Amino acid sequence: GAVVSQHPSWVICKSGTSVKIECRSLDFQATTMFWYRQFPKQSLMLMATSNEGSKATYEQGVEKDKFLINHASLTLSTLTVTSAHPEDSSFYICSAKGVRETEAFFGQGTRLTVV
């Protein structure tokens, strides 16, 4: 299957700082990327959907100014958590889908801890 690489795997940051998470499709062109957040023992929650070259579509309740998503190329999307707070601590997962792919392929996930 296709490979999606997410970086970093885990990050600890101080409250008030910003953190950038990268999601790369390594062997296919990801026309659509999805960003999810998952709290312990809960299901995936879609935060936003981004199509290459256009602005991301955010789900209701997700602050677009706090969670900045950039999908500038067909192989890279980034999620920046700005002014992070402890309640932003979560598992963030990206998935990518190309035109030729039926399913979306997931990155490894990023464990964010804000202290």
Add this chain to the structure above:
Amino acid sequence: GQNIDQPTEMTATEGAIVQINCTYQTSGFNGLFWYQQHAGEAPTFLSYNVLDGLEEKGRFSSFLSRSKGYSYLLLKELQMKDSASYLCALMDSNYQLIWGAGTKLIIKP
């Protein structure tokens, strides 16, 4: 609207067979997916059904009935490593995935 239901938790014995059901309601349908997710890890793809019937892949099989809004994931010859959450997700008319809450499968020796 869209709605997906699957059991919260199931328990099975090593070596046995278990069936995890998923029912859904949707106005647009472009397929149903099953993913496996171990604790602390991202989901991994198991199966995709877009037509009615059974898709078999090794120890795992997935079934779909579009008229009934029903799917199941069948796991045979259960192994301890199969202990995980199993997520049912449907792809809607906009090709977005709508996720179920997941079924936590506990395998006992």
